[in-house]
Amino acid sequence: MVAPPALSAPRTVRHTPLSRSVRETAQEPPAMPVDPNRESWKPGMPWEHAIEDMEYIRALGREMGGSERIERQHAGGRYTIRERIEKMVDPGSFVEAGPMVGAAEYDHDGNLVGFTPGAYVMGLAELDGRSVAIGGDDFTISGGSPHNVRKHPRDFMQPLAMQYGIPYVQLVEGVGHSSKADEAEGHMGLPAGDMWWRAVEMLRTVPVAAGIMGSVAGAPAAFALMSHFTVMVKGQSQIFPSGPPVVRRAIGEDLDKEALGGAKMHVHESGQVDNEAESEEDAFDQIKRFLSYLPDTTADVAPRVETGDPPDRRPEELLNIIPPNRKRGYDMRTLVSHVVDNGEFFEMRRHYAGAIITAFARIDGYSVGVLASDPMKLAGAMDGDVADKYTHFVDLCDTFNLPLLIFLDMPGFMLGSHAERKATMRRGVRALIASAEADVPKIEFNVRKSYGVAADAPNSVGIPNGLNLRFGWPAGEWGGIPIEGGVAAAYRREIEAATDPDAHREAIEERLLRLRS
The missing domain is CATH 3.90.226.10 (2-enoyl-CoA Hydratase; Chain A, domain 1)
Known part of the structure; x- marks a missing residue:
């Protein structure tokens, strides 16, 4: 990777929604270092140079949050979002949408001096030969919070999946809104429901599956749960409205993130998440198995699969499963x-x-x-x-x-x-x-x-x-009504008046048992 440029002249920032001071306040990673000797395309230059610029920015985007943050992700036993997509989809099938999304910095001469990729990777791919839309948070950039772009890339992928009539897969690992982002913006926004209607419409239209791959809070958690199927990785994934620091400050309950929102809580106790997985690969396989039973849209029927199991077979084992x-x-x-x-x-x-x-x-x-x-x-x-x-x-x-x-x-x-x-x-x-x-x-x-x-x-x-x-x-x-309870209620006085109440109750139950089928 090329070392960051040493510029004596002050920088100006253009074509980016956030200035450098805002990015630092919001705890974004530093912009990806670029070649200081490279001249960016300007009006009048050949179009080949513009195409080279686009390829260059795409390459910077593939660096995600930088080697240090990628190593930190791996040290936690987690794949990056690009690795997740690569391991899940059919080899060579992923076509990325929006590979140049991010915040760019330019000097006085209009040359690119820094680029911070967007925190969401998305595109079209195939799962077992079937077209899907897929997207996921890049936790190496701002903890998966895409506040360095004006519009969440998810808003592009959701309508695309509905228009194409294909399943939508989301691999979620990200935090929600940041108080530091509010301070950087200088104001707080009024909560509104206009960000949810696409997700609701998707549930009526195409299969939606979510893999919860790490810690997820706030809006990403809500989007994950607005799915037809959810799976989380045991010991690695957690999901909650707010994490332990907020819980501790709000109500004084001191829990670590696993106790608050791990698989034991939400798969085994609350039922908020459908399934747990032993690994990320297991989560990918479960999503693919889930989708294999469903049609591409709610207007279709699931395709028939040749299983080689004759429908007229007579398994004799069924005779001995239910005890007399x-x-x-x-x-x-x-x-x-x-x-x-x-x-x-x-x-x-x-x-x-x-x-x-x-x-x-x-x-x-x-x-x-x-x-x-x-x-x-x-x-x-x-x-x-x-x-x-x-x-x-x-x-x-x-x-x-x-x-x-x-x-x-x-x-x-x-x-x-x-x-x-x-x-x-x-x-x-x-x-x-x-x-x-x-x-x-x-x-x-x-x-x-x-x-x-x-x-x-x-x-x-x-x-x-x-x-x-x-x-x-x-x-x-x-x-x-079950025979035992029905007898106790309907024949109570008769049983109490009998010389041997227990024997009389058993006789009535035996009499009624003959009528049960």
């Missing part, structure tokens, strides 16, 4: 794997609200959404978190025209004071509404228990359209 004892659990994922093509499915939000399994799979090569109860968690009951997870997935499948394959073993709503405090039934009714509003075909298997209003959610087919089917598994049982 109705009080014993079993592995629902094993059951699902014997039904879907080649036993393969891509699960979303596995670590959150575990009583319901939400996944994508294929049947005869066609993409489907899978909803399956997990009797090993809450006995498959629907609590508030399960209802929210159910609603989110049904809405997602309806948005992208994916049929729903449902494996139901649900004894009803979760009961008790904790469930009441969490507004379980209200959230469950929202799940019922989502199912009724969904226009996609629903194929349901009543694998074992199907009781009460909670079990009505998968059965809520909305306007009859002839596309919905329900099958009873040999172990299936159903009713308006």
